[in-house]
Amino acid sequence: MLLSSTEQTLLVITSALIAHLVFNRWEPTNVPILTVLLIGIPCALTQAAFIDIGPIWRVVCTFALYHASLATSVLIYRLSPWHPLARYPGPRLLKTSKIWMIRLARRGGQWRYIRALHDVYGPVVRIGPNELSFCDASLVVPILGTQGLPKGSDWMGRAMHPQTPSLIALRDPVEHQRRRRTWNRAFRPAAVQEYLPLIRKRTAQLLDILAKCEDQDGVDLAKWIRYFKYDFMGDLVFGGGTEMMRDGDVDARLQQQRAGVAMMVVFAHMPWVAQLAKNLPAVSRKVTELRAMGRNRAADRCKAGSQGKDLFYYLANEDGSEKEAPSEDVVLSDGLLAIVAGSDTTSTVLTSAIYCLLTYPETYERLVEEVDNFYPPDEDWCSTKHHADMHYLTAVLNETLRLFPILRDGSLRAPWVGHGDCTVGPHFIPEGTQVRLHTYALHRDPRYFSRPDSFWPERWLVAAGAGGDAPAGFAHEPGAFIPFSRGPSDCAGKALALQDMRIVLCALLQRLAFAPPRGAPFDEWKAEMDGRFANSAAVFTVSVRVRRRD
Numbered sequence: 417m418l419l420s421s422t423e424q425t426l427l428v429i430t431s432a433l434i435a436h437l438v439f440n441r442w443e444p445t446n447v448p449i450l451t452v453l454l455i456g457i458p459c460a461l462t463q464a465a466f467i468d469i470g471p472i473w474r475v476v477c478t479f480a481l482y483h484a485s486l487a488t489s490v491l492i493y494r495l496s497p498w499h500p501l502a503r504y505p506g507p508r509l510l511k512t513s514k515i516w517m518i519r520l521a522r523r524g525g526q527w528r529y530i531r532a533l534h535d536v537y538g539p540v541v542r543i544g545p546n547e548l549s550f551c552d553a554s555l556v557v558p559i560l561g562t563q564g565l566p567k568g569s570d571w572m573g574r575a576m577h578p579q580t581p582s583l584i585a586l587r588d589p590v591e592h593q594r595r596r597r598t599w600n601r602a603f604r605p606a607a608v609q610e611y612l613p614l615i616r617k618r619t620a621q622l623l624d625i626l627a628k629c630e631d632q633d634g635v636d637l638a639k640w641i642r643y644f645k646y647d648f649m650g651d652l653v654f655g656g657g658t659e660m661m662r663d664g665d666v667d668a669r670l671q672q673q674r675a676g677v678a679m680m681v682v683f684a685h686m687p688w689v690a691q692l693a694k695n696l697p698a699v700s701r702k703v704t705e706l707r708a709m710g711r712n713r714a715a716d717r718c719k720a721g722s723q724g725k726d727l728f729y730y731l732a733n734e735d736g737s738e739k740e741a742p743s744e745d746v747v748l749s750d751g752l753l754a755i756v757a758g759s760d761t762t763s764t765v766l767t768s769a770i771y772c773l774l775t776y777p778e779t780y781e782r783l784v785e786e787v788d789n790f791y792p793p794d795e796d797w798c799s800t801k802h803h804a805d806m807h808y809l810t811a812v813l814n815e816t817l818r819l820f821p822i823l824r825d826g827s828l829r830a831p832w833v834g835h836g837d838c839t840v841g842p843h844f845i846p847e848g849t850q851v852r853l854h855t856y857a858l859h860r861d862p863r864y865f866s867r868p869d870s871f872w873p874e875r876w877l878v879a880a881g882a883g884g885d886a887p888a889g890f891a892h893e894p895g896a897f898i899p900f901s902r903g904p905s906d907c908a909g910k911a912l913a914l915q916d917m918r919i920v921l922c923a924l925l926q927r928l929a930f931a932p933p934r935g936a937p938f939d940e941w942k943a944e945m946d947g948r949f950a951n952s953a954a955v956f957t958v959s960v961r962v963r964r965r966d
């Protein structure tokens with residue numbers, strides 16, 4: 417029976433509406449289902465629709481009508497009062513599609529935009545069709561804490577190797593907790609102390625290199641700290657394998673890492689695009705190459721055997737704490753995660769701390785005074801025994817992390833589709849909604865921190881009662897300070913990161929003096945901190961002098 421042209425049109429539109437219902441209900445991400453919904457159905461419809469025109473135009477018209485109907489239906493629904501997030505305020509454009517956020521994320525500065533949205537719309541803003549951003553310290557525990565929400569779908573998009581996700585991409589809380597036990601063992605205080613010989617060796621190498629730059633016009637400190645951290649993480653995870661401080665980035669590994677992270681920015685917003693893209697040869701080749709490199713380094717590490725308790729020792733269960741040894745793929749995924757999570761993060765914060773110190777010379781002088789007090793020239797800069805008493809050092813690091821947190825937009829959480837809706841504080845969260853606590857907005861909210869945009873390390877001393885009287889109206893809310901996130905999925909390497917940053921700052925300031933280079937302000941690093949931040953090749957030029965004390 418032949419359909420009339422109106423019936424043919426209605427058939428295509430109805431099929432598109434049914435596809436929308438399927439997307440809405442099950443949010444499919446796997447490639448075969450997406451292929452059926454986006455290509456298979458319109459292909460099948462060409463047998464019944466637009467049959468009066470030639471075969472090529474029939475395909476073009478059917479696909480165009482099907483996809484236009486699907487897009488229109490999605491758009492109307494997202495803006496309609498029936499959408500489960502309709503009650504939440506936010507710009508209309510952001511409610512329609514993720515594209516706007518992706519554009520912003522790629523350009524950089526997304527965090528500033530979301531903070532500005534919070535200024536306009538209040539502590540909760542709808543920033544995507546199914547996404548809410550919160551800026552409310554009272555929700556840190558309900559969202560991120562033990563009884564909080566599981567990880568959101570952004571980590572699924574970021575996962576390089578979804579078949580064997582690394583710890584950070586594990587969304588199942590039970591599986592995550594099981595795998596996290598290993599990391600907790602690897603970063604407990606006693607274990608972190610055992611990594612001291614590795615940090616000592618690499619910090620001494622960094623000091624030597626910088627001391628040799630004394631007579632140069634300027635030295636790119638960001639580059640050397642990046643190389644230093646990458647070499648150190650290689651030592652820690654795979655027992656060595658890179659010598660960037662000696663040879664430079666000859667294999668372009670940092671460039672490779674940067675390209676991967678840039679790709680993840682898009683994939684984090686559209687996990688289903690990630691599933692499709694990871695099947696493309698150009699993308700999958702890069703992942704395969706990276707894993708092959710990791711596999712070789714892991715094999716070398718296994719051949720060389722354990723030279724001490726490094727991170728691999730724990731990840732590969734060489735300590736025998738887990739009844740079941742992890743597969744080679746799991747060790748590899750987690751080993752590569754450690755390199756990425758541990759290198760650019762700490763190096764960026766260290767460089768930013770020195771940037772802030774040099775921008776505010778009085779803070780630099782005060783920190784040098786404290787370092788000289790605890791670490792005079794004959795004191796071992798690698799000893800951690802004074803760290804707990806170095807309150808100004810802690811204040812400088814806290815203040816850098818407050819102003820320039822690495823994960824500025826926070827980390828997504830979401831009640832899973834099929835597991836029911838939930839509430840956080842007074843807010844109703846429909847299942848599947850992506851929720852973020854916006855770190856940058858929280859850290860710079862005047863309700864929580866006075867003079868929120870100023871680099872003012874003294875605030876931490878004032879708050880602890882060790883920095884004189886608090887100024888009138890002084891606001892300081894430690895509960896709103898979440899640079900390492902919070903709860904069962906917070907940063908696994910926090911203890912190591914803090915210990916390393918303290919050691920390196922004490923070593924650098926004990927042995928060397930830094931100053932802005934003649935006539936050249938730190939424009940590039942400043943742009944870096946305002947723009948993309950972390951995982952870039954931005955230059956930070958300083959002049960270096962060896963401190964000689966008779």
Ligand code: HEM
Pocket residue numbers: 583584585596599753754755757758759761762765821822823827828899900901902904905906907908909910912913
């Ligand atoms: C200043 C340096 C660092 C900062 C600011 C930082 C921050 C963060 C943040 C915000 C998260 C996300 C947590 C969440 O999803 O709620 C995270 C996760 C993680 N970080 Fe760090 N990090 C730093 C250094 C390190 C280092 C040195 C390591 C060591 C390998 C590390 C390993 C990890 C791991 C394994 C995770 C995933 C934790 C999980 O899912 O359970 N990080 N980090």
